[in-house]
Amino acid sequence: MSFGGPQWPHEPHQQNDPYGAANQTPDWSALAEASAARARRRRWTLIGGGALATAAIASIIAVAIVTTSGGGDDPNTSGKNSTAPELPTDTSKPQPSFSSVAPPPPPDPMDFISTAQKDRAPLAAESLFPGRRLTVGDRVYRKGAVSSTTDCASATQGALGAVLREHGCDRLIRATYERDGVAVTVGVALFDTTAAAAGAKEEASGGVATLAGSGVGDFCRARTVCLRRANSLGRYAYFTQAGFTSGKKVTKADETVFRTSDDVGTFAFNQIYARGSAQASAAATAPATGQ
Incomplete structure (x- = not known):
């Protein structure tokens, strides 16, 4: 076995930088894989942000519904209209009446x-x-x-x-x-x-x-x-x-x-x-x- 000078592989070593010297051939497979990875990361970021935005809007709408329907801490008042008129409960009091007799016609000149x-x-x-x-x-x-x-x-x-x-x-x-x-x-x-x-x-x-x-x-x-x-x-x-x-x-x-x-x-x-x-x-x- 000879221990002479340094031994080199039969093919020159490829650089990791795809934008290396012009006389070196880029690794197109690596470039494609890197681009796909970046696209996947961007898509998951958008999906995650949209889900958070949707959840926030749903929360706002829920709060608005509870507020306008008069809801609060008391579950008995939830969904009731606080401005609805109350019907009279005491029917013993005299009620207004209207005459069914038509008024007399105006005098004839x-x-x-x-x-x-x-x-x-x-x-x-x-x-x-x-x-x-x-x-x-x-x-x-x-x-x-x-x-x-x-x-x-x-x-x-x-x-x-x-x-x-x-x-x-x-x-x-x-x-x-x-x-x-x-x-x-x-x-x-x-x-x-x-x-x-x-x-x-x-x-x-x-x-x-x-x-x-x-x-x-x-x-x-x-x-x-x-x-x-x-x-x-x-x-x-x-x-x-x-x-x-x-x-x-x-x-x-x-x-x-x-x-x-x-x-x-x-x-x-x-x-x-x-x-x-x-x-x-x-x-x-x-x-x-x-x-």
Whole structure:
């Protein structure tokens, strides 16, 4: 056996550093095994962290559920709603009751303007025809003179006076309105009953005497033609006579005269009905106010 110089293996020794000298061949098997190991360690780290996070969230939710459900140390109160109303246990005390009887209907305005017994509100020419003007849409009428008399026949023309007297007219209130040379006088006659007022309307002949004054001259006098109308509401009958202040005769083509008669006649109707509404409202509120 020879003990000469140092003996070397038949193949050169491989370095453990895979990034050694360029003339040395890397150990690809070792590199793959190291990479797989690192990946396994990373995966287990993520799985472990996710499990801890999930456990923490579950704990938070459990605490929130216990808190909102009113749970605490007392197991008897766990899951109960502390704000739930308590039902009364003493049924011996009187309980509220509700009437099954429907309240009476409100009074009908027509009831108060149909008979003299119920139609007791004060009435005057200025309250029935208030203000200095009458506005209907875009039309403004200037109010002229007003008057009131218990001698109904004295404020009429033709046969109307006899008709009013026959049916027992108690009072006749008149007012005149004028616009652009067309004037109209409206007369409201009062009777004791609806039947009397309706009879006067049906038998009306002649007309209410026109009323001049307060800036409106005579009209519908002497030998001319004017538009006469009659109507009734409750115990009231009302009459209009409209025409030109110049004395011109009214024809069927004079739309302004017909419109003026319509506007003032409708106003009279509304004023009469308003009396009934006001008295009905007062009667409806009288029990509550002790009147």
